[in-house]
Amino acid sequence: MLQLLQWLLFGHVHKWKTVRDVPLTELDDRGREVVTGRRYVQQCEYCGKVIKRDFN
Numbered sequence: 001m002l003q004l005l006q007w008l009l010f011g012h013v014h015k016w017k018t019v020r021d022v023p024l025t026e027l028d029d030r031g032r033e034v035v036t037g038r039r040y041v042q043q044c045e046y047c048g049k050v051i052k053r054d055f056n
Helices: 002-010
Strands: 016-027 033-044 051-053
Touching: 016 051
Parallel strands: none
Antiparallel strands: 016 033, 033 051
């Protein structure tokens, strides 16, 4: 029921699939790369919109 209401209001409900999973890195005091989180590149299966989400 909720999906039907969202479809009527917005045209479609995004269904995301992960295209790429990349580690986020920063340089520490000694110049070494340290992994601080993950970046997920996701694409909607219906409209093809691509987004990037960062998780620390």
